[in-house]
Amino acid sequence: MNSCEFVGELLVDPLNLTTLKQVATAHGTVRIIVRSIHYSPFTNHQLPFTISFVGDFYPEKISERFSSPNYAGMIKEASAKGKGASFVCGVSINFSLKINGETKEIIEAKFKTNGCGYVIAAADMIAERINGQMLTDLHGLEDLAILAREELGPVHESREHCIDICFYALGNALAEYRQGLVEEWTGEKALICTCFGVSEEKVENLASKEGIKTVESIGDNCSAGTGCGSCQPLIQEILDAHDSNF
Numbered sequence: 001m002n003s004c005e006f007v008g009e010l011l012v013d014p015l016n017l018t019t020l021k022q023v024a025t026a027h028g029t030v031r032i033i034v035r036s037i038h039y040s041p042f043t044n045h046q047l048p049f050t051i052s053f054v055g056d057f058y059p060e061k062i063s064e065r066f067s068s069p070n071y072a073g074m075i076k077e078a079s080a081k082g083k084g085a086s087f088v089c090g091v092s093i094n095f096s097l098k099i100n101g102e103t104k105e106i107i108e109a110k111f112k113t114n115g116c117g118y119v120i121a122a123a124d125m126i127a128e129r130i131n132g133q134m135l136t137d138l139h140g141l142e143d144l145a146i147l148a149r150e151e152l153g154p155v156h157e158s159r160e161h162c163i164d165i166c167f168y169a170l171g172n173a174l175a176e177y178r179q180g181l182v183e184e185w186t187g188e189k190a191l192i193c194t195c196f197g198v199s200e201e202k203v204e205n206l207a208s209k210e211g212i213k214t215v216e217s218i219g220d221n222c223s224a225g226t227g228c229g230s231c232q233p234l235i236q237e238i239l240d241a242h243d244s245n246f
């Protein structure tokens with residue numbers, strides 16, 4: 001069943017919840033939000049009674065992936081970890097990455113979450129896609145975000161945050177990795193893009209001497225920001241600071 005949501009009523013025997021089990025079996029995983037409970041006037045709080053509910057079925061592609069995720073868990077000796085959380089539903093998710101420092105290959109990616117099937121499916125798909133990828137080939141996660149939307153299929157707008165939170169957590173893991181490399185860096189010029197070894201001075205020069213004004217143009221010129229993308233906000237800050245001085 002591909003429908004995202006339905007409203008209905010069930011006659012429930014709370015001693016064995018047989019009816020709910022039958023619904024779940026017939027339609028796949030079902031989330032029940034109890035809106036109201038109507039007790040029988042004849043039996044007081046005795047059986048049976050009726051539950052009004054909104055059920056939430058997962059779209060087929062989401063259901064397929066979340067029912068058997070391959071990348072759930074945490075990497076013990078991770079190169080970086082990143083967390084995302086949402087106040088919308090209380091979900092939190094952690095991404096852990098193992099990265100080869102020399103080749104910049106993501107050797108392993110895993111996630112851990114208390115989230116719903118949408119979060120699990122999106123995180124699992126993202127982990128699968130970045131396993132074995134080079135940081136320098138990620139293109140700031142934009143390609144991956146497009147791919148995720150295509151692979152997971154259309155989701156209700158109220159579920160968009162489930163996918164967004166996965167990218168937020170992954171972005172934080174990549175930012176932590178970048179920050180770790182910057183702190184270890186002993187070169188003369190402050191490093192800003194660790195994926196491509198681009199210094200802060202280089203970006204400043206492109207802004208002042210070449211008149212470059214956008215992060216995208218900086219990427220076109222020296223590749224900075226076109227790998228993991230975690231340095232993009234810093235490049236933007238440099239460009240903004242340069243702009244405000246003129």
Ligand code: FES
Nearest residue numbers: 193195227228229
């Ligand atoms: S640090 Fe990865 S793209 Fe710049």
